[in-house]
Amino acid sequence: MATVIIPTPLRKFTNNTTRLQVNAGNVGDTIREITINFPDLKKHLLDEEGGVRSFLNIFIGNDDIRDLQNEKTPVKDDTIISIVPAIAGGKENSSSPLK
Amino acid sequence: MSANNFSFSREELARYNRHIIIPEFGLEGQQKLKAAKVLVIGSGGLGSPVLLYLAAAGVGTIGIVDFDVVDDSNLQRQVLFGINEIGKPKVEAARRRLEALNPHVEIKIYNTHLNSGNALDILRDYDVIADGTDNFPTRYLVNDASVLLNKPNVYASIFQFEGQASVFNYTNKKGETGPNYRDLYPVPPPPGLVPSCAEGGVLGVLPGIIGSLQALEVIKVITGVGEPLSGRFYIFDALNFESRTFNIKRRDDNPLNGKNPSIHELIDYEQFCGMRAVEEKPIKEITAKELYDWQVKGKKFQLIDVREPHEFAIVNLGGELIPLATVLDNADKIDREIDVVVHCKMGGRSAKAIKELEDKFGFRNLYNLKGGVLAYIDEVQPQLTRY
Numbered sequence: 001m002a003t004v005i006i007p008t009p010l011r012k013f014t015n016n017t018t019r020l021q022v023n024a025g026n027v028g029d030t031i032r033e034i035t036i037n038f039p040d041l042k043k044h045l046l047d048e049e050g051g052v053r054s055f056l057n058i059f060i061g062n063d064d065i066r067d068l069q070n071e072k073t074p075v076k077d078d079t080i081i082s083i084v085p086a087i088a089g090g091k092e093n094s095s096s097p098l099k
Numbered sequence: 100m101s102a103n104n105f106s107f108s109r110e111e112l113a114r115y116n117r118h119i120i121i122p123e124f125g126l127e128g129q130q131k132l133k134a135a136k137v138l139v140i141g142s143g144g145l146g147s148p149v150l151l152y153l154a155a156a157g158v159g160t161i162g163i164v165d166f167d168v169v170d171d172s173n174l175q176r177q178v179l180f181g182i183n184e185i186g187k188p189k190v191e192a193a194r195r196r197l198e199a200l201n202p203h204v205e206i207k208i209y210n211t212h213l214n215s216g217n218a219l220d221i222l223r224d225y226d227v228i229a230d231g232t233d234n235f236p237t238r239y240l241v242n243d244a245s246v247l248l249n250k251p252n253v254y255a256s257i258f259q260f261e262g263q264a265s266v267f268n269y270t271n272k273k274g275e276t277g278p279n280y281r282d283l284y285p286v287p288p289p290p291g292l293v294p295s296c297a298e299g300g301v302l303g304v305l306p307g308i309i310g311s312l313q314a315l316e317v318i319k320v321i322t323g324v325g326e327p328l329s330g331r332f333y334i335f336d337a338l339n340f341e342s343r344t345f346n347i348k349r350r351d352d353n354p355l356n357g358k359n360p361s362i363h364e365l366i367d368y369e370q371f372c373g374m375r376a377v378e379e380k381p382i383k384e385i386t387a388k389e390l391y392d393w394q395v396k397g398k399k400f401q402l403i404d405v406r407e408p409h410e411f412a413i414v415n416l417g418g419e420l421i422p423l424a425t426v427l428d429n430a431d432k433i434d435r436e437i438d439v440v441v442h443c444k445m446g447g448r449s450a451k452a453i454k455e456l457e458d459k460f461g462f463r464n465l466y467n468l469k470g471g472v473l474a475y476i477d478e479v480q481p482q483l484t485r486y
Binding site for chain 1: 232233287334338343
């Protein structure tokens, strides 16, 4: 089973689990699979069409899936998948919407 | 002027000795540092270690952009500042600290909010940009301005226990330019999907670690020593003590410098990100009854009246008259140590005065009298003349 590393900002949706073991054939299916087990993650990982959100970066090993086969990139048992969202840092209001 | 035209005094040679004796670094590396101009955007958690190490290392000119004032909640991680600086503009407090640390470097300060109108002018004079800001609109602004001006942008970001770093838009010795922030993150997360630091917080030492890495990369970019973190994206998870370095590449669809660039000038980044870069802070208020209470108890405070002289002549509460239009010119008459109540007839002009004083001079001790003179007359002293 492939290992998915959950980034700090999303761990509150995985009961603070940092690594998930997932059985799926490619990256897209892997991400969709974990949203089934942790439904609160869904809106953070998948867009309305069920595709992986464009503001997330997903790496297999050290490589960006956009340089491989994107969501279709095959996943093996020893694959390590990292989800890396953009973080802006510091301020409490970094996400306050325009009024 | 070429870097090897920069010479050192005896004091400087002694100060930088531990750099100069590193074989790969040498006097040449130190000269490059002295010749360099680095702009540090944000003097908070990341900016603190970046600024301290760059000043200590002898970077010749260091610019600091920040509009904020020091708050006591900053001191847990912003090691540039101490309790004596609370309430003071960060850039001024930072300059004092850095000048005391190394008098051989020049510190330039910009006590302003970086925006699309001033970014190119401020960034233009510098060789390297270090982005330690705290919100997405300013991240994209700094990135785009760096790319448009063709300058390397040493990036770092933190959240809770996690840090990120990279060197964006770096042109190597072969003339090849590496990826920038938009190659990595073409679009920002929509507001609401970013867990905020108010929920999350940040472990104070984390910006110390990541900011030090950022300072390291600035020094490598300037001196050409080692391999800068260009085309690579570093992340550090302090909780598990794990770090990973990913490979990142330029993208053909990058709107700044991809195959078909569509952005040729700075845009409205708050609009682009759907969120504000700077939150409007509510103005602190005091009611007429509370003011009366302060007066009766003999509390030490200053009362400022921002109405016009003819209004003051009709009725006044014994405050100092500084009409709204002249308030910025008379900021030195306003006390910074004790509480200051600002009032007008109904509370509108005094709120405006407080906003201007907070924005321009970083006042944190101003209170607006709610409802102004009229509320005071109604609630406390009905015998006074209404108008």
